[in-house]
Amino acid sequence: MSLNKPYLDVPGTTIFDAEMSRLGYHLNQFCMSLMKAPNRERFKADERAYLDEWPMTEQQKQAVLARDLNRCIELGGNIYFLAKIGATDGKSFQYMAATMTGMSQEEYAAMMLAGGRPAAGNRFIGEQVASKNTKEGS
CATH class of the missing domain: 1.10.700.10 (Dioxygenase LigAB, LigA subunit)
Structure with missing residues (x-):
């Protein structure tokens, strides 16, 4: 099932x-x-x-x-x-998380202190496809 x-x-x-x-x-x-x-x-x-x-x-x-x-x-x-x-x-956990994102520890810390990654385009795969289709149609 x-x-x-x-x-x-x-x-x-x-x-x-x-x-x-x-x-x-x-x-x-x-x-x-x-x-x-x-x-x-x-x-x-x-x-x-x-x-x-x-x-x-x-x-x-x-x-x-x-x-x-x-x-x-x-x-x-x-x-x-x-x-x-x-x-x-x-x-540190921060170091580990940074390696998982491909960022340096400093870049990762700055991104998180600035509020993290934007939600737009990152909530559903369908959003990425729609965004790509919109850009290609422009």
Whole structure:
């Protein structure tokens, strides 16, 4: 039975729903393990060996090793769990969010202090298509 998911029409956004929770269960459990100092030490000593202790997919492991948080989210990671990786690396949440947007930490902070990204054109994919068609018709 397929559920109606109108939120799939939000551009650039992965909603952490029940399906994503199941997909990322082991990835998120790995992240939570980093709350304990001995686990952080083991992870930092040999990241691949520590990841191999978890029944994650190879894609999830590669995303963690690359610190590709956007890919981790696509693979079921929840940003609040993924933040444990950044903390283990000594990085702030602001730094992590900036890397996910392709901005420097300073650019990201300035954007957020100025009110964040504009909502126009970012609420529904259909808005982007309509905007593109309007511009092409001009």
